[in-house]
Amino acid sequence: MFGHSGSSRSRVALAGALSVGLAFSLTACGGSDDSEGGSTDSSAAAIDCAPYAAFGDIKGKTVTIYTGIVTPEDTPHKESYKPFEQCTGATIKYEGDKAFETQILVRAQAGNPPDVAFVPQPGLLQQLVATGKAVEAPKETSDNVDKHFGADWKAYGTVDGKFYAAPLGANVKSLVWYSPKEFKDAGYTVPTTLDQLKALSDKMVTDGKKPWCAGISSGEATGWPLTDWMEDFMLRLSGPETYDKWVKHEIPFNGPEATAALDAVGAYLKNDQYVNGGLGDVKSIASTTFQDAGLPILEGTCSLHRQASFYAANFPKDTQIGEDGDIFAFYLPGKDETAKPVLGGGEFVLAFADRPEVKAFQTYLSSDTWANAKAKLSSGWVSANKGLDVNNLKNPIDKLSAEILLDPNSQFRFDGSDMMPAAVGSNAFWKQTTNWITGQDTKATVDNIEKAWPK
Structure with a gap:
């Protein structure tokens, strides 16, 4: 189960x-x-x-x-x-x-x-x-x-x-990939709170950039990167104890906490000003493979990509990864500097x-x-x-x-979807969040996932 x-x-x-x-x-x-x-x-x-x-x-x-x-x-x-x-x-x-x-x-x-x-x-x-x-x-x-x-x-x-x-x-999984050179040249600083992350994204828009790039296409597993996004924001906005209850279905999947988490993801990924740098519009997130999604950072057409530590392998072999390299990552911050939730x-x-x-x-x-x-x-x-x-x-x-x-x-x-019943974690959660990124609203998305939970 x-x-x-x-x-x-x-x-x-x-x-x-x-x-x-x-x-x-x-x-x-x-x-x-x-x-x-x-x-x-x-x-x-x-x-x-x-x-x-x-x-x-x-x-x-x-x-x-x-x-x-x-x-x-x-x-x-x-x-x-x-x-x-x-x-x-x-x-x-x-x-x-x-x-x-x-x-x-x-x-x-x-x-x-x-x-x-x-x-x-x-x-x-x-x-x-x-x-x-x-x-x-x-x-x-x-x-x-x-x-x-x-x-x-x-x-x-x-x-x-x-x-x-x-x-x-x-x-x-709680990492954001970026270009250290771009940050240095533009005077950007690594954010240490969610408010600072939002302010950084807005500053990049002011500078004429589409800050974020994303992709969720992964064959039969299409949608899984969105589950990671939502889980990261569930942890940050509601805390680890509430996250645990949500994963165990002690609170409903479509409750106010999960709804707020998905809306918080939408503030980034369904925001035409923020995405999808170098790749297309919001809907292009669904057709872009997760392997390709962060590569526009190297081209300078996007600046930020939220993806796990294992994403390092997707950059070309000659890419220098490090604090002074072509690419590095920072911790996706919590609500304040003392909160350190890690997915x-x-x-x-x-x-x-x-x-x-x-x-x-x-x-x-x-x-x-x-x-x-x-x-x-x-x-x-x-x-x-x-x-x-x-x-x-x-x-x-x-x-x-x-x-x-x-x-x-x-x-x-x-990872929450890895602990939920298969009907949810590797089925409805993936499919419904994919529908969400291509236009379905938040309420229908979380309601449909809640309905999929085994009785």
């Missing part, structure tokens, strides 16, 4: 990002598996093996992983397990599958699950726990999560009051076996040790692990994302 093809859109969105990420990671760590033995040995030597000794002698034991993270982006994952393998003598057997989200449920229900699965949505996690085949996380993993992650992250891995799954990776996504480590070697590996993946080992091997990857040294991240967008996630004031919330 929950986990659904919201991640089909995640796969669409991430496919390019992760392949680019691997290009970076291979450069960063020196090539293929064959050439990395030396550097991995040194990182293994540097880690403390004591936490894994508590699980006894697990030499020669095997732990199986099943995940939707496939070639080529699986390479940095596999490399990051070597310190654990060398500490313990255990072997990690990795299986990536593009059909993971449907197959993991089939396997769990059939009594043939892996030892560990990397689950990309809390809703799917709940479904897997409901099969009765998942096992609670060991105390050592739970203690790591208490130490290294916020309570918001632990809650997403908790079902019916029992803690099952530690967070793995994360992404940040994003991530994966969770769910086990279906409680053998000592599985518990040891869960504990490794929930540690700051693993987060830093993974950071050194990857680009296009971040974690909300508080023990992550941001300096281990090579990519400026990864660093920015980690700084946002690790800000003590940040209040992280998972």
